[in-house]
Amino acid sequence: MFVQQPIAILDSGVGGLTVAKEVMRQLPREKIIYFGDTARTPYGPRPAQEVVRFTREIVDYLIQFRPKMIIIACNTATAVALEDIRSRVDIPVIGVINPGARAAIKRTQTGCIGVIGTEGTIRSGAYELALKELSLSVRVISEACPLFVPLVERGNFRSNETYETIRQSIGHLSQYPMDCLILGCTHYPFLTEAIAEVVGSRIELISSADETARDISTILHDKGQLSRGEVLPIHQFFSSGDPLMFKTIAQQWLGEQIELTPVVWQVPTIG
Amino acid sequence: MFVQQPIAILDSGVGGLTVAKEVMRQLPREKIIYFGDTARTPYGPRPAQEVVRFTREIVDYLIQFRPKMIIIACNTATAVALEDIRSRVDIPVIGVINPGARAAIKRTQTGCIGVIGTEGTIRSGAYELALKELSLSVRVISEACPLFVPLVERGNFRSNETYETIRQSIGHLSQYPMDCLILGCTHYPFLTEAIAEVVGSRIELISSADETARDISTILHDKGQLSRGEVLPIHQFFSSGDPLMFKTIAQQWLGEQIELTPVVWQVPTIG
Numbered sequence: 001m002f003v004q005q006p007i008a009i010l011d012s013g014v015g016g017l018t019v020a021k022e023v024m025r026q027l028p029r030e031k032i033i034y035f036g037d038t039a040r041t042p043y044g045p046r047p048a049q050e051v052v053r054f055t056r057e058i059v060d061y062l063i064q065f066r067p068k069m070i071i072i073a074c075n076t077a078t079a080v081a082l083e084d085i086r087s088r089v090d091i092p093v094i095g096v097i098n099p100g101a102r103a104a105i106k107r108t109q110t111g112c113i114g115v116i117g118t119e120g121t122i123r124s125g126a127y128e129l130a131l132k133e134l135s136l137s138v139r140v141i142s143e144a145c146p147l148f149v150p151l152v153e154r155g156n157f158r159s160n161e162t163y164e165t166i167r168q169s170i171g172h173l174s175q176y177p178m179d180c181l182i183l184g185c186t187h188y189p190f191l192t193e194a195i196a197e198v199v200g201s202r203i204e205l206i207s208s209a210d211e212t213a214r215d216i217s218t219i220l221h222d223k224g225q226l227s228r229g230e231v232l233p234i235h236q237f238f239s240s241g242d243p244l245m246f247k248t249i250a251q252q253w254l255g256e257q258i259e260l261t262p263v264v265w266q267v268p269t270i271g
Numbered sequence: 272m273f274v275q276q277p278i279a280i281l282d283s284g285v286g287g288l289t290v291a292k293e294v295m296r297q298l299p300r301e302k303i304i305y306f307g308d309t310a311r312t313p314y315g316p317r318p319a320q321e322v323v324r325f326t327r328e329i330v331d332y333l334i335q336f337r338p339k340m341i342i343i344a345c346n347t348a349t350a351v352a353l354e355d356i357r358s359r360v361d362i363p364v365i366g367v368i369n370p371g372a373r374a375a376i377k378r379t380q381t382g383c384i385g386v387i388g389t390e391g392t393i394r395s396g397a398y399e400l401a402l403k404e405l406s407l408s409v410r411v412i413s414e415a416c417p418l419f420v421p422l423v424e425r426g427n428f429r430s431n432e433t434y435e436t437i438r439q440s441i442g443h444l445s446q447y448p449m450d451c452l453i454l455g456c457t458h459y460p461f462l463t464e465a466i467a468e469v470v471g472s473r474i475e476l477i478s479s480a481d482e483t484a485r486d487i488s489t490i491l492h493d494k495g496q497l498s499r500g501e502v503l504p505i506h507q508f509f510s511s512g513d514p515l516m517f518k519t520i521a522q523q524w525l526g527e528q529i530e531l532t533p534v535v536w537q538v539p540t541i542g
Contacts (some may be wrong), residue, residue, distance in 0.1 A: 022377075026376050026377055027405060028406055028407055028408070029405075029407065073362060092493060095492075098489075098492055099489070102297075102485055102488050102489060102492075103485070105297050105488075106293075106297055106481060106485050115429075132298070133497065133499075134298060134300075134488065134497070135297075135299055136300065136501075139298070145425075177403070192315055195390070210377060213377070214373055214374070214377050215489045217373050217405065218369075218370070218373060218374075218486045218489045219488065219493050220488065220491065221369055221373075222365075222490050222493070226404065226405070228404075229406075
């Protein structure tokens with residue numbers, strides 16, 4: 001019997017849905033198992049050790065589905081738990097930080113790259129490390145934006161408050177010779193329009209979500225593991241918190257990507 | 272003694288220098304060994320079997336330098352020889368077709384993608400295959416442009432003749448709902464400006480060269496094989512034809528990427 005091995009995507013909550021959506025769009029043959037830890041979101045302000053423990057618990061749960069790859073679709077968890085998870089499983093584990101870093105290195109001409117993210121992500125210095133691992137001469141300007149995730153979770157994408165918050169948080173970045181800015185949090189793509197208006201057209205915005213989906217494609221192809229199925233896969237979504245609220249947001253965010261695709265919604269027992 | 276394993280890049284001639292240049296820019300710590308088969312260029316009009324034989328000869332030559340990865344930086348050779356070379360060596364072999372295909376899938380919104388290349392590349396259907404392997408619903412419009420490589424090799428990037436040739440070859444593509452066009456030949460990035468003007472701003476041009484460098488970075492990182500050297504590598508360039516002509520073109524094309532980097536120029540004995 002042919003059993004299609006899924007791609008497991010985990011996140012602190014709903015932010016990782018931006019990665020899931022891009023995987024569905026770029027790799028429509030792949031089956032996705034998504035876990036949103038909505039009961040314990042957000043991870044951003046938590047101590048690193050706690051985030052590592054939560055991530056381990058979710059991976060232990062997802063591994064029963066025999067995924068061919070694990071995606072840590074949360075920048076905070078990638079920053080502190082990626083290497084730990086890599087050492088615990090024997091399948092590829094992809095975070096959202098390196099794909100964004102690689103895309104920025106590809107695009108920058110000035111060599112000055114901006115990064116915005118949660119406090120946990122920025123404090124870890126993970127983007128700076130990933131960028132400097134690739135290039136000897138790159139200059140990195142980082143800024144924690146703790147007020148952005150609450151805006152997104154309230155669906156507040158383009159209000160006056162949103163523009164004001166963005167202006168106060170990152171308005172000063174335009175003083176640098178930066179030509180790209182990494183949206184180092186999977187929630188931020190929802191603020192793309194407002195952020196672009198504040199930083200100006202000279203600075204290109206890089207979405208970790210899009211770039212991660214691209215890297216998943218590259219690595220699965222390199223390993224000869226791309227799905228060849230001719231039938232649409234049935235995705236499975238798990239959330240640790242209120243399942244109805246998760247389903248409502250997910251259906252709204254995933255939009256057309258799940259219109260034609262069968263989806264199963266479940267509540268796991270972990271933690 | 273620490274010996275840095277190089278990335279081997281091979282091409283039918285000088286076209287693959289666009290890939291080498293992007294690898295140098297995106298991965299400045301990596302040592303490159305480049306082989307340009309200038310004595311037997313172009314590969315485009317040759318029978319597939321001959322291209323396979325030439326590619327094997329070059330790989331047999333380059334393998335003595337113990338590369339960690341082989342890049343077939345020629346679309347024609349990728350189209351007909353990639354799988355053959357993959358089955359003969361036990362290191363990753365990357366072609367220029369899949370990276371371009373992945374980037375196009377990532378960018379397209381309309382689902383209609385254009386591909387231009389040499390007669391050999393287009394006849395092989397390799398891009399169409401790569402694109403359809405990823406997506407069930409993508410529409411691909413391909414066009415062979417045999418007159419473009421001679422324009423580039425004569426340094427004829429923006430003359431009236433160039434615009435006229437491009438207009439006659441691909442002017443009709445704008446009738447399709449295409450939103451990206453893959454430059455499926457490593458020579459074509461030199462014609463970017465003229466092609467963009469002919470096809471219009473609605474169609475984004477995708478350079479295989481840039482995307483291949485990005486994929487090299489992804490795969491080396493996944494395998495934990497990125498170079499960590501703090502010293503600039505010494506690149507080596509081989510050409511089977513006139514070494515002086517090759518060196519002149521390479522210095523011109525690589526420009527600032529080799530200003531600070533030591534380079535060794537050599538003539539190999541193969542074929």
